[in-house]
Amino acid sequence: MVEAQEDFIQERETIIIKGNVAAAYAAKSARVQVISAYPITPQTTVVEKLSEFVDNGEMPGTEYIKVESEHTVMASIIGASTAGTRTFTATSGQGLFYMYEMVHWAAGARLPIVTTIASRAPAPPWNIWADFTDVISCRDTGWMISFAANHQEIYDDVLMSYKISEDYDILLPKFVAYGGFTLSHTSKPVTIEDQDAVDNFLPPLPDERGWPHIFLDPERPMMHGNLIMPSGFYNEFRLKIHHTMLLAKDKIKEVAKEFESTFGRHYGNGLIQEYKMNDADVAIINYGELAMQMEQAVDDLREEGYKVGCVKLRYFRPFPVEDIINVARKVKVLGVADRATAFGSPTGGPVSCEVKSALYNSGVSTQILPIIMGLGGREVTLEQQKNQLKILINLNETGEFPKDMIDGTFWDGLLEVE
Amino acid sequence: MNKVKWKNICEDKDKRPEVQEYHNWKDLPPIPISFPIKGSIGTTGDWRTFKPIVNRETCTKCGICWMYCPEGTIIRNEEGEFEVDYVYCKGCGICAKECPTKSIEMIRESEE
Structure with missing residues (x-):
């Protein structure tokens, strides 16, 4: 298990940054414990910025895993999350499509993974610019999907996402999507919140016991990802995901309200x-x-x-x-x-x-x-x-x-x- | 028997339930889980097409079948003889393949 991370230092400040950098700052503010990354335009600078944070000691204790494909990105993030850590990754377009098998797995395993998508049009013809068809093609995976409309909202929505996803009544992964280049590579002022304030807003990081429903612990052996026969509870587990997704609407509204009272930024009713x-x-x-x-x-x-x-x-x-x-x-x-x-x-x-x-x-x-x-x-x-x-x-x-x-x-x- | 539902798993993760009892979808935990207890996936003996029969006369009680069985369904009894737990044996035939004295024969269930 990852050690407690005491020396994350961040004072409230407003800086002019690109949308991708705002996503990286959000992951840092959320004290993510494991990041798995593979570059793809226009997402690349999210994980580049995070690798800088990890390399220069601004995220002590955070594991940064470099892998060979997006499929492995999500596979490794699933492993890390199953072990009981707060996880983050980012991808775009074709990368998301390559990740797709594992995207379903993350939701079926009810892992509270947060992933940002710098949305990019599907190929062919090759096109790397804004188009939400990539994230929308994950409609039926069981991931929550939200859109950020500006740079500040990218940062804010990632923070809110962890609070929603990690709720024990929800436990579903979440995508935060924003337009490739239109937001990912343009700069605007973004307020990065004080570390203590974010710590108080978010649920505590999972302790060494991990999540309540799934864990990897030799002292408490458990089997998950089991086979269910047609006569077993498969239908019922699928129903639970759908039902939980609908329950999440109230949680999203509640978190948006709490976010507004904590940080002063308003996002309608959340939905x-x-x-x-x-x-x-x-x-x-x-x-x-x-x-x-x-x-x-x-x-x-x-x-x-x-x-x-x-x-x-x-x-x-x-x-x-x-x-x-x-x-x-x-x-x-x-x-x-x-x-x-x-x-x-x-x-x-x-x-x-x-x-x-x-x-x-x-x-x-x-x-x-x-x-x-x-x-x-x-x-x-x-x-x-x-x-x-x-x-x-x-x-x-x-x-x-x-x-x-x-x-x-x-x-x-x-x-x-x- | 320590019967456990999802909320109990949540509250006390140390206690390993022996039986998970659920009546409907609302009872279920968020994901299907099982714990390492005997028969956690059901009576897998139903899967068997070929049944291993141990020949007591040629068996030397070397224990190789017991070591190789991937499902732990070969049991050493009080006399040191090896028996098959047919409730869980899936009939894979590894024991018969590995037996150095060819004392285990795989017989089609219907021909037994």
Whole structure:
């Protein structure tokens, strides 16, 4: 077992850092005990920064494991977490896909692993830029999935993640995703919290006895990862994961509230963050960094006299069904903008699919406009987002969907070359 | 018998339960676990296709079968003879293969 780490030194300070560095600082603030790493663009600088921290003695006692692939990253992290340690890693796009087998294992073993994803578009064609299709492809793994929309939120959400994941009633791993390059490689001021304050906020590190449900201890031998025959409790264990995921919604809200009272930063109710929604006629749901820019678009259109609002979706799993129904109830037209694809599904965009299914049988008849944009890091401008809002306003006033919808989805910003 | 449910495992990790008793999904611990006790995965003798039969007349009681059995289902009785625990023996045949005097014969269950 890892020794107690006494001499982590961090005073509260605000520094200008890249999103990836904010993720690394968060892992350090959380006193992670084991880091396993394999580089992949655009995540690489997360684990590079952590290797610096470990190398120059800022994270005494932390094990930094260099491995040969992402599959082994997660395999080794599963081993470390099973032994009863707080663990961290980071990956992106193809790396996550290579990790995928172990991703399922971590959730099935109910290990509270936190992993940041600097989201990157899937290949081919090769593309290393922002696109959330990578993390969304882990929809059914049993991992909680959240999106960070700015640099500070990356740091904050990693801290909140440990508190949520390590709760004995939850015990599920969690991804924190943010746009590759758009956040990972841009710099903004980020407040790094005082070490004592973070220590008080987070649950204590697991002691030498490890987690309550799974441990590797020759004094207390236990077998896990067992085979279950079809007549055994397999269905029931799967049901438990689903049920726990839904229970986690309350925990996420509780932790967001506690985070706000401790550190003073507000993230809506934890699951979603509404912006100027109270009197809005139309609104749009975004996730990731484009949700921040959308707030500016809302402000601009409000100045022009339009009653518009927007919602930042913070969690994809568990999906905030009740909150989305409430949002839909407030407006007549709701856009859902995806920076990700869900090929062959009813709307083409993964989150608009979820929103539509959440509203089924809810008694809410709000019009939904699915939007796909910004795939593979394509820039989505403020003007484009204002135009999206105007399309929603037009839909509300005239009942007319945009003429250039393709298969029921508005693909914003498709190239047309003369 | 020390019957244990999930919450008890959580509260006192030192006590190794002999029996885990669960009635429905709500009772279950977060993951399937078992403890090193006899028959923790059930009566694996059901898996057997071939049954090892020890020939007492040629057996020299050398104990090689006992050493090689991967499941610990060969038992030395009070007379120093080796017997097979058919409740758990899966019938892998390693004992028969390793027996230096060929005193263990694998016989198809249906032909016994």
